[in-house]
Amino acid sequence: MRKLSAIIIVIMLVLSTNTGIGTAASASTKASASGGVKLVFAGDILLDGYVGGQIAKYGVNYPFLKVAPVLKQADVAFANLETPVSTRGQASDKTFVFRSKPGTLAGLNYAGIDGVTVANNHILDYGQTAMLDTLSYLDKYGIGRTGAGRNIEEAFKPYTKTVNGKKIAVLGVSRVLSGPSWYAGKNKPGAASAYTAEPLLGKIRQAAKANDFTVVYIHWNQEFKDYPLEESRKLARQMIDSGADLIIGSHSHCLMGIEYYKHKPIYYSLGNFVFNRSTRGGEKTLDSMLANFQIAGDKLSASITPVKITRGQPVFMDANYNKKIIQMLDKLSYNASVDSKGNVSEKNTSAK
Numbered sequence: 001m002r003k004l005s006a007i008i009i010v011i012m013l014v015l016s017t018n019t020g021i022g023t024a025a026s027a028s029t030k031a032s033a034s035g036g037v038k039l040v041f042a043g044d045i046l047l048d049g050y051v052g053g054q055i056a057k058y059g060v061n062y063p064f065l066k067v068a069p070v071l072k073q074a075d076v077a078f079a080n081l082e083t084p085v086s087t088r089g090q091a092s093d094k095t096f097v098f099r100s101k102p103g104t105l106a107g108l109n110y111a112g113i114d115g116v117t118v119a120n121n122h123i124l125d126y127g128q129t130a131m132l133d134t135l136s137y138l139d140k141y142g143i144g145r146t147g148a149g150r151n152i153e154e155a156f157k158p159y160t161k162t163v164n165g166k167k168i169a170v171l172g173v174s175r176v177l178s179g180p181s182w183y184a185g186k187n188k189p190g191a192a193s194a195y196t197a198e199p200l201l202g203k204i205r206q207a208a209k210a211n212d213f214t215v216v217y218i219h220w221n222q223e224f225k226d227y228p229l230e231e232s233r234k235l236a237r238q239m240i241d242s243g244a245d246l247i248i249g250s251h252s253h254c255l256m257g258i259e260y261y262k263h264k265p266i267y268y269s270l271g272n273f274v275f276n277r278s279t280r281g282g283e284k285t286l287d288s289m290l291a292n293f294q295i296a297g298d299k300l301s302a303s304i305t306p307v308k309i310t311r312g313q314p315v316f317m318d319a320n321y322n323k324k325i326i327q328m329l330d331k332l333s334y335n336a337s338v339d340s341k342g343n344v345s346e347k348n349t350s351a352k
Helices: 002-019 021-029 049-058 101-113 129-141 197-210 230-241 282-286 319-332
Strands: 038-046 075-082 115-117 145-146 160-164 166-174 212-218 244-248 260-262 264-267 273-274 287-296 299-310 313-314 336-338 343-346
Touching: 021 129, 038 101, 038 166, 038 212, 038 244, 038 319, 049 101, 075 101, 075 160, 075 166, 075 212, 075 230, 101 129, 115 160, 115 166, 145 160, 166 197, 197 212, 230 244, 230 260, 230 264, 260 336, 273 299, 273 313, 282 287, 282 299, 287 319, 299 319
Parallel strands: 038 075, 038 273, 075 115, 115 145, 166 212, 212 244, 244 264
Antiparallel strands: 038 287, 160 166, 260 264, 287 299, 299 313, 299 343, 336 343
């Protein structure tokens, strides 16, 4: 009887492995199985403050429990890590300073997040020591990174991954930094600065030459605003002219619209993703989304999935909420249209 039970268990395990039955098997199913490449981008992730308190209560996986199944389906899932990860360093003299515990990165592993940009206005909140610790901890947890480094070359080094023979690159840069002391230099640790055309555009050209699809994930614009700065729209065009295929934005802590230039999409802000509620920005800082892209040959299709931050967790909501977010994005966008299912397309052949 024991032998028969053991045989039945083995058969069930084999069936589970071969048919995709079970959480682990289904979660590991990638878009690459169909020959395409699926990219998913999320906004700002903070693992300190209120969110840090929730993690202390419910565990490191808590912030990602609702969205992990979707993120795990992507060939590349990417976000902005809006915090240094360290137990060391001295706090900077600024209004808001963040520092998250190293163990919280296990939550990103659980969520299926492949990489993060750390080019933002918080990566040096606790100085170079904590910034360098962050890079080491990301490496330790096997999470790809871009946007900061021990020198300018490392800071501007893109995250790369090859899927079905297609080389994907994500370059993280920031146009919101607390002064030149935060910029990476030839022999100085820091973040990848987007305040000047070079080395930014040169690094984009370099990435575009070495890879098949190049994404620039940029920290820019003003907090809590609905529309991007005109200088951001100009810079987006310059980055696409230099070889970027997709621009993803963050920093405003709220959603902004979408624009196409030379048939290439610009998402001005994905808003927050895992974050504290802002008393300054109000309820709209809890509205979020996932930006989804499918690459099939030379064709790029796009869609958005609305999300709402609830008690520190991004959560998929009902049809009414989805309709509200989709209609808002459609209104905020320039020459992009967002249909009732969240599919994003270009309205016409020229950007406004």
